[in-house]
Structure formats: structure tokens, C-alpha cells
Amino acid sequence: MEGEASVNIDYQKYNADKIWDGLKGYITNTLLSREEIIGQYSQLWQIEKAFRISKTDLRIRPVYHRLRNRIEAHICICFAAYTVYKELERLIIINQIRLSPEKAINEIKEIKQLSYTLPKSKETKTKILKPTNEQEWLLNLEI
Template sequence: NNLWMIEKAFRISKTDLKIRPIYHRLRERIEAHICISFVSYLIFKEFERALKDSNTNISVNQAVKQINKMHEVYFQYSNGNNQRILLKNNSTQELIMEVVNNSF
């Protein structure tokens, strides 16, 4: 059973996270690559858990597709003031934001 979970983790890292082999020579870069890959997987699994716990029928892949369609406009005025405006989300995106806000 543990072997199956490890194989699933590798499959997620290759497909959903699009992590590819990077050939590093320096130890620090190898460790950094492994760390980034692990943290990416951890965030993916925590997001998956949060969606499941919220009893939504949204998969993590569907959620990521919806998140990629969300946009924010950032204005920087000449007087030094800044303004951020989140463009209107659809109902699925609002539900995803609610899950994220309640879980993290």
C-alpha cells in the first residue's frame, strides 16, 4: 500500500505539478530543487484535502484551472498610491476562495 502511495506522489509531481528532472551539479542547487518539489507537492495535497473536507465536488485540478482564470489589476499612480482590484469571480471561483480562506 505504501508503494502505491509513493508511485501516486511521483505521478502527481510529473503530471499535475509538471516537475521535471533538472540536472544540477552543486549540492545546494540539488537540495533546493528537492525542497521546492516537496513543498509544491505538500501544497497540492493540502489543497486537495481542504477541497475534500469542504464537501465540494471540485477536484484539485478543476480548482487550479479556475484559479488560473482569476485576475487582479494593480494600479500604481504617479502620486505614489497603489490600488489592487480583483476582477469579478464566477461562483466556482468564489467557492474555491471560501475554501482557501477557511482552511489556510
């Protein structure tokens, strides 16, 4: 700034604005009651968490499609991935496993399995190679 500067406060506007301090307003086009609207708004954090999980943990990227069926397919895949993630979270909780879904997914990714065919019977078998304790818990989840 160059030269002299002055600051003035419009106390009339300040005092008029002050009466709204601490109040939260809701504007909606729904027919829900006041209590239902406030109750629904208090659950907004779950939607925000779902978007955060979708972007970070599931690495869902922006939609770069033009055709309606491709956009719908992308959204469907994203929803299915989030549903599987939430089911894993639910199973971890009910089975009292002390892992976050992110850590559980990383453990599952590291499970190694060997497939082999018996020479005489030509029967193909599979065997999980030495799972860790955490991997064992995840493989034996009660559904």
C-alpha cells in the same frame, strides 16, 4: 524461423514453479514485524501517486544539477510544491468543493485582479474581477 522447430516443456520446473503461484514475497532489511511490513507495502500506491502528480500535474522535471546544494534546492522546491498541492486537496475535501485539485488550480490561474491607485489619496486598491462560482468557492475556502 527456418527448418524444423520443436518446443519442449520441462514439466519438472513447471510444477516446481507452480507452488509459488498467487504468493507475494517481501525482502527487507528492516526490523519491522511481518504485519507492519505488509501494512506499509499496501500503502505503496500513495507514493506512486505522489510521483505521478509531481511529474504530470506539477510538471516537475528531472534534476540536471551537479552541485549538491542545487540538487537539494531542487528537491526542496519539488517537495514544497507537492505539499501545497496536497494542502489544496485537503481544503477542497473539507470544504466539500466538487473540483479536483487540477481543476481548482486551473480555476485559480484564471482569476483576474485589477490594481488601481486613487488619484487624490494615492491609495492603491485591488479588486477581483467577476469570479466564477468555482473561483468564488476557492477564494473563500475555510482553512
